[in-house]
Amino acid sequence: MKDLSQGSIVSHIAVMAPQIFVGMILMMLCGLIDLYFVAGLGDAAIAGVGAAGNVGFLINALTQILSVGAVSLISQAVGRKDRADANLIFNQSLGLSAAGALFTMVAGCMLARSYMRSVAVDEAVIEAGTTYLVWFVPALALQFVALVMGSALRGTGIVRPTVIVQAVTVIINMLLAPILISGWGTGLALGVAGAGLASTIAVAIGVAMMWIYFHRYEHYVAINSALWRPQLEQWKRILGIGLPAGGEFAIIFLNMAVIYFALRHFGAAAQAGFSIGSRLLGLIHMPGISIALAAGAIAGQNFGAGNGERVRRTFKTVLLLVTAVMIGFTMIAQWRPEFFLGGFTEDAATIAVGALFLRMVSLNNVAQGVNFVCSSMFQGLGNTRPVLLSSGARLLTNTLPLIWLSAMPGFRIEHAWYLSIATTTLQAGLSLWLLRLEFRKRLGPVLQ
Structure with missing residues (x-):
């Protein structure tokens, strides 16, 4: 366990964020690796795997329910020096993860083809996506257990073992x-x-490695089957924080699904370009997300320790760091996006769509960084309902107009990206306002 309620905030971030970043990059690489080797099979395969991979956002919504609930409650327990509560939350989360994994396996296999038919009209794309999903669903199911164990370690200020396992995966x-x-x-x-x-094979090996690590090396939070028996009061605590955060990822899934829906009549090349471009943009976001995630654990421990002023300083420090990082990566995305896309496909139409996406939507980076930081701070404070509110506002202001625009005769792909820029900026403003209200409520007035 590492005490994050003492010492330099910047130093804690400097230690944790790079390790979280490496871990997230490694996870993102799994999806890019699939696209890279599938690219040789043609645009239909790229579009199918890309659209099917979007289901990962929906599963992430479910895994985040447990992951966010665990890291928030465990970090607060560490701040209070309450080891017994940290262990109870960890083991109750493990029990819930088993139920989530079973649900994912059953639902994924039953609904794979129905989902693909809802986002694509090309039969080759539908077939490729369905086939990929059937074999990929077990990997998604295993993520429940993996993320709960990784979140428990992050709540105690430890991230290195998770990164090592992700690297092996x-x-x-x-x-x-x-x-x-x-x-x-x-x-x-x-x-x-x-x-x-x-x-699926890689993730299964990673979960086995994490399980062995907890049994042999981890002592502050430990696997204890006696604590797996369902305790409704603990489930209520975990889900009360996790459900709104999971809803945020479900909204990301819906946003992505609507974009695939809006692009369906532009053909497989358009959907393939968006698939590659969105994953590259996700890669660009990773440094900012990593800093924000480190801040969540720091804020959680300090909130648990009753140090409200240090929570405020954590927010200010992290917001400045994330904004600077996002400005830098926006400049990179504006520089020859075709260069990055060329590593995945040689099709001119696919590259054109992906380049347009990267050049326009990367203008969202600073606003998106604000959303990441606010979301992480809400997790540390143990109240993620405002995150769901701001994400829901974006869902309504983005998807409904996009569905309407896509039915218009003059609809062009860039209309979707203009809408994304506007609605993400609005979400960032709403997130900042909601966090300010939360600070006043939970931390008291600003000290003069």
Whole structure:
């Protein structure tokens, strides 16, 4: 356990954020690896795997319910020096993760084709996406357990073991992807099914490694099957914080699904360009998200310790850091986005769509950074309902107009990106206002 209620805030961020960043980059690479090796199968395969991969946002919504609830409550318990409560929350979260994994397996296999038919009209895209999902769903199910264990460690100020396991997972995925997708060395090419299977095997090995780590090395929070029996009061605490945060990711899923829906009549190349571009933009966001996630654990421990002024200083420090980072990466995204897309496809139409997306939507980066920081601070304070409110506001102001615009005769792809810029900026303003209200309510007036 690492006490984040003492010492330099910047130093804590400097230690935690790079490790979180590496871990997130490694997770993002899994999706990019799939797209990279699937790209040789054509635009239909790229579009299918990209649209199917969007289901990951929906599963992330469910995993975040447990992950956010765990990291918030555990970090606050650490701040209070209440080890027993930290252990109880961790083990109750593990029990809930098993139920989430089972639900994902059943629902994913039953609804894969129905989902693909809702976001694509090309039969080749539908078939590729459905096949990929069937083999990828077990990996999504295992994420419940993996994220709960990683969140428990982050709540105690420890992130290195999670990063090491994620690195091993990505390496395994990188090795297996070309073998299973293209049949390198075996002559047995599984195509998009191989992409899903490679991820599933890699994640399964990662979960096994985390399980071994907790049994052998972790002592502050430990796996204790006697604490797995459902305790409704603890479930209420976890879900009370986690459900609104999970709703935020569900909204991301809905936003992405509506964009795929709006682009469906522009063909597989347009959906493929958006698939690649959105993943590259996610990669660009990773440094800012990493800093924000580190801030959540710091704010949680200090809030638990009753140090409200230090929570405020954490917010100000992190907001400045994230804004500076986002400005820098916006400049990178504006510089020849075609260069980055060229590594995934040679199709001119696909590159054109992806480049337009990166050049325009990267203008959101600073506003999106504000949203990341506010979301993490709400998690540290143990109240994520305002996050759901601001995300819901964006859902209404973005998706409904986009559905209407996509039905208009003169609809162009860039109309979707203009709308995204406007609604993300509005969300950032609302998030700042809601956080200011939360600070006044939970931390008291600003000290003069």
